[in-house]
Amino acid sequence: MSARAREEVLRRIVDRRYAQGARLVEREVAEELGMSRVPVREALRALVAEGLLELLPNSGVRVRRLERADVEHLYEVWEPLAVQASRLAARTVAAGRADGRLAALEATLREAESAAAAGEGAREVAAHTAFHEGVQELSDNPLLVRTTEQLSRQLRLLFGFRAEPAHMRAQHAEMYRHIAAGDAEAAGACTLLHVRDSRAVALRSLFGDDS
Structure with missing residues (x-):
């Protein structure tokens, strides 16, 4: 129940029902989700630990408001990890160790296209995040997967706050x-372009610039 509550709260943040800076009251969230307060309390604590919510000085929590420095720091960390994940994933495929994971990765592309066509922003964001997580899994590097686990949730938050141009989906398809x-090498180069393009889109969407 705690995991379900955490996912439901995250979904509401991504689709902007809970806006940046919005205060979340445990009792109200529990009523909205139709749950008791205990799993909701655990979910809110977990999201604070993951950096998606922040504690208020007196009591309660609020949705983290992304500052420019937050976005810059996120991309500084994500860029080399994403590039290396794509390189390793390609090597996994070349070595014949992909099993069914390549098909699962392709399925996230179809899910993103379906969500975009239906105008379902939160579902599209989840599909984009799943694509990158699938690449990480295909890297066959457990340390890389663990390192990027928390990063993935923060990226999902960022993807929900920014615009999602169609060409970003095309870049995912090219990476695939x-x-x-x-x-x-081609996978790594394509991923580098994608991450830097994503950074520019995020800065333009959130702060009105491309620097």
């Missing part, structure tokens, strides 16, 4: 093609 072909 290079990974599926087992071309590590």
